[in-house]
Amino acid sequence: xxPLAQAAANIRTDRGRSRGKSLLTRMIQHKYIYxxxxxxxxxxxxxxxxxxxxxxxxxxDYNPYAGFFKSEWVGxxxxxxxxxxxxxxxMLRNTLAINILGLIxxxxxxxxxxxxLNEVRHEVFKRINQSIVYLPHFLSWVVVASMxxxxxxxxxxxxxxxxxxxxxxxxxxMSNPNYFWxxxxxxxxxxxxxxxxxxxxxxxxxxxxxRYEAAVIDGASRFRQIWHVxxxxxxxxxxxxxxxxxxxxxxxxxxxxxxxxxxxxxxxAEVFDTYAYVRGILQGQVSAGVAVGMFKGVVGFVLITxxxxxxxxxxxxxxx
Amino acid sequence: xxxxxxxxxxxxxxxxxxxxxLFSGLCLFPFLYVASVSFTDPDAYKPFGFYLIPExxxxxxxxxxxxxxxxxxxxxxxxxxxxxxxVLNIIVSFTIxxxxxxxxxxxxxxxxxxxIFTLVFNAGIIPNYLLVKxxxxxxxxxxxxxxTLTNAWSILVIKSFLETLPPExxxxxxxxxxxxxxxxxxxxxPLSMPSIAAFTLFFAVAHWNTxxxxxxxxxxxxxxxxxxxxxxxxxxxxxxxxxxxxxxDEAVVPQEMIRxxxxxxxxxxxxxxxxxxxxxxxxxxxxxxxKG
Numbered sequence: 001x002x003p004l005a006q007a008a009a010n011i012r013t014d015r016g017r018s019r020g021k022s023l024l025t026r027m028i029q030h031k032y033i034y035x036x037x038x039x040x041x042x043x044x045x046x047x048x049x050x051x052x053x054x055x056x057x058x059x060x061d062y063n064p065y066a067g068f069f070k071s072e073w074v075g076x077x078x079x080x081x082x083x084x085x086x087x088x089x090x091m092l093r094n095t096l097a098i099n100i101l102g103l104i105x106x107x108x109x110x111x112x113x114x115x116x117l118n119e120v121r122h123e124v125f126k127r128i129n130q131s132i133v134y135l136p137h138f139l140s141w142v143v144v145a146s147m148x149x150x151x152x153x154x155x156x157x158x159x160x161x162x163x164x165x166x167x168x169x170x171x172x173x174m175s176n177p178n179y180f181w182x183x184x185x186x187x188x189x190x191x192x193x194x195x196x197x198x199x200x201x202x203x204x205x206x207x208x209x210x211r212y213e214a215a216v217i218d219g220a221s222r223f224r225q226i227w228h229v230x231x232x233x234x235x236x237x238x239x240x241x242x243x244x245x246x247x248x249x250x251x252x253x254x255x256x257x258x259x260x261x262x263x264x265x266x267x268x269a270e271v272f273d274t275y276a277y278v279r280g281i282l283q284g285q286v287s288a289g290v291a292v293g294m295f296k297g298v299v300g301f302v303l304i305t306x307x308x309x310x311x312x313x314x315x316x317x318x319x320x
Numbered sequence: 321x322x323x324x325x326x327x328x329x330x331x332x333x334x335x336x337x338x339x340x341x342l343f344s345g346l347c348l349f350p351f352l353y354v355a356s357v358s359f360t361d362p363d364a365y366k367p368f369g370f371y372l373i374p375e376x377x378x379x380x381x382x383x384x385x386x387x388x389x390x391x392x393x394x395x396x397x398x399x400x401x402x403x404x405x406x407v408l409n410i411i412v413s414f415t416i417x418x419x420x421x422x423x424x425x426x427x428x429x430x431x432x433x434x435x436i437f438t439l440v441f442n443a444g445i446i447p448n449y450l451l452v453k454x455x456x457x458x459x460x461x462x463x464x465x466x467x468t469l470t471n472a473w474s475i476l477v478i479k480s481f482l483e484t485l486p487p488e489x490x491x492x493x494x495x496x497x498x499x500x501x502x503x504x505x506x507x508x509x510p511l512s513m514p515s516i517a518a519f520t521l522f523f524a525v526a527h528w529n530t531x532x533x534x535x536x537x538x539x540x541x542x543x544x545x546x547x548x549x550x551x552x553x554x555x556x557x558x559x560x561x562x563x564x565x566x567x568x569d570e571a572v573v574p575q576e577m578i579r580x581x582x583x584x585x586x587x588x589x590x591x592x593x594x595x596x597x598x599x600x601x602x603x604x605x606x607x608x609x610x611k612g
Contacts, residue, residue: 027426032500033419040416041431043469047451048438054447113343116336125337131598132344135351138590138601140529142547146554146583147350150357156576158353194347198602222332255532259555273445280446281536293444301441308440320436320476 058291078291110196133194145259247307250300358580381581409523417478439472463537
């Protein structure tokens, strides 16, 4: 392009736009971009930012008859009630327990599966296998909970039917609080392990073949190849995902728990979101519910921000 | 894949394959069990027995469920929400993502900050509920559609995809006299088809599977979606939901079979679509996972 043509092109493209123009001029130049921006922006302002005024209700004693403005201001009373209640420690414990079980059992499984799938050399077998294990990820939690019922329920569950026919007593999986964490963990394994392999398979595929060559020359068996080449190579991926996963610790699968929760297992099932829903929406204790939700939101915010910062400090791209 | 290529299967290979088959079997088992009970002939059904393959096959349970008003209603509602919701999702997500790729846009950083803020903090269940209530959307399907118009994660992924499109194409179009809208609709959108395809699937599946929002916002059972129906029927053991809804077939179909058939029907679109579109789903994940 001649310099003149280049200059002409620059003036009418984005690169030339911001050179020495006033703010208003630039805004008018971008008028159609603003049009494109508008729907999304409106959505965020209305449905994500506006609800935040509701957080103030955590500091008031919400009375539906008095409305938002006339409800009495009580300061941090709801938070103090929350932190002093036995339920709070219970919710904290349950959240931590489900998380830790998830980290021990659910987190490594996709990695192991990915390594196993990677070793399969029959493409057809590999693809069929992948199709099958990805499938549970696309089901709703309602379906998963329903299947759980039909497997574990005392009345209609297949396991108990088998036990009965063999002459044993039924095991009350769904109504005994001691089984709850295991059920939740098992559901997570079933639903997400397969799908979780995708990102690890991609990481494994990116390993430099020369490192395998070197290992083979040194006489490494396939297992040692995995241990000394593959795993160290995907270590950064594992660490990033682990840290980001830790950042999401406050979220323990609200829908999932809500669907299989019942009054008999509350001691191990209750978590912050379920408390907020049951007390806040079902029982009308709006302010208490908002307080819990706000606590969870703030803690979650701190954790994710920290996690993101750690990941970035390790030299990788965070989620933002 | 490990570098060395061997023609023979070692013992390690056999163990690997076996374990993988076992895991796949575990994944499939619940499907098979639910499906097999649902396809049983009512005469052959043993309420206290169990089986993985029915003695006699029949579509009786399905015929029954498909004749009930509550199911057909729920299906209609779910299809409406999914179709309208997904289209709007795509439109809103892609327009804002494209706008945010324009680094020279005044205020862009502020909006980006806003979007990312929603990624890490949300007001919570009750404030969102109160907002929907104040907008008068309770018991309307639009509560579900509008409250999930777009999300930060999708925007970030779409935006990074759009940033891979060569800028020369846009510039060429501008030189030819096109304005920003023209560039967007005539150049960017056609080039974004893979991303649009992947996200259409993501959004559609999300709408189809929505449970909690539907639970909280839809108070009238005539407005229920499939997930609410399944939940009420199976988990609440509510036989009135389906039984009392004026089914045309008077034959007695056991409750358990009705429930199983309803579950299968609620998954059916996803199961049917899945084999053909699996690679789009996987690619969609990859689009977002470049950072990993």
